[in-house]
Amino acid sequence: MNLPNKLTMLRLILVPFYVFFLLMTMIPHHYLIALLIFAVAAYTDHLDGKIARKHNLITDFGKFADPLADKIMIFSALACFIQLGLTGALVLIITAAREFAVTSVRLVAADKGKVVAANIWGKLKTVSQIVAVLVVMLLQYINELSAMGIISFANPDGVSFWFGVAGEVLLWISVVFTLISGVIYIYQNFEFIKNAK
Numbered sequence: 001m002n003l004p005n006k007l008t009m010l011r012l013i014l015v016p017f018y019v020f021f022l023l024m025t026m027i028p029h030h031y032l033i034a035l036l037i038f039a040v041a042a043y044t045d046h047l048d049g050k051i052a053r054k055h056n057l058i059t060d061f062g063k064f065a066d067p068l069a070d071k072i073m074i075f076s077a078l079a080c081f082i083q084l085g086l087t088g089a090l091v092l093i094i095t096a097a098r099e100f101a102v103t104s105v106r107l108v109a110a111d112k113g114k115v116v117a118a119n120i121w122g123k124l125k126t127v128s129q130i131v132a133v134l135v136v137m138l139l140q141y142i143n144e145l146s147a148m149g150i151i152s153f154a155n156p157d158g159v160s161f162w163f164g165v166a167g168e169v170l171l172w173i174s175v176v177f178t179l180i181s182g183v184i185y186i187y188q189n190f191e192f193i194k195n196a197k
Contacts, residue, residue, distance in 0.1 A: 002057045004066075007048035011069045014041040015076050022080045022137070028148070031141035035134060041073055042130045070126060071099050077133045081171075086136060086164070091171050095129070098182035105189050119188075121181035128174040136167035 001009070018037035021030045048066060052058045078092040102122075143160050145151045153159045 001061075002052075002059065004048040004052035004057050005059060005062050007044040007051070008062060008065045008069050011041045011044045011048075011073060012065075014038075014044075015072055019076050019080055022077070023083060025084075029141070029144070031137050031144050035137040035141060038073075038077065038133060038137065042134070045070055045073070045126070045130075067103075074129050074133070078171075081133075081136060084140075086140065087168060087171050091175055094175050095178050098178045102182055102185045105186055109189055119181070119184065121177070121184050125174070125177040125181040128170075128177040132167070132170040132174040135170050139163040139167050 014037055018034045018041065021027065021037065022034035024030050027033070045066070048062070052062055075092065075096060078087065078095060081087045082089055082092060140163070142151070143163055146153055146156050146159070
């Protein structure tokens, strides 16, 4: 197994760890720990692709496992946010529907011998999702510090409310990029859907 594939596997291994800390609200600084683990996992996503392209280490396993690891990483974070009351199920449902639709198009195209490569919209989608997840965790960590009395605000309830709004807005911005990129992928590869048997 080459280095990019090892980094992809590391990303998958890190998922249960940040999920554990994200949901273990009784552990002090749990948002910070989850944020740091998620940030490392997200960085491996950037690093594995960069190394694979630079050193020509692109493999069939990597083509399959890398996007799968990305989806598991994001879906897990969104599912945790739903459990914690930080967002609604619709964010996860739309994101998952887009991913399944695009994956289906890719599978049909692969059956016809064509590789559907990632485009700029797909990259923007991934970056917007990662940024949204990181910022939500950061804002919740600031709330946690406030609740612990480590930092103080004149109106902590107001700050907490607006942090929640900001996080939700960022998540919905990522949903917009998710939908746009999905529509573009399907439009650009509609020939494979039209001719599918």
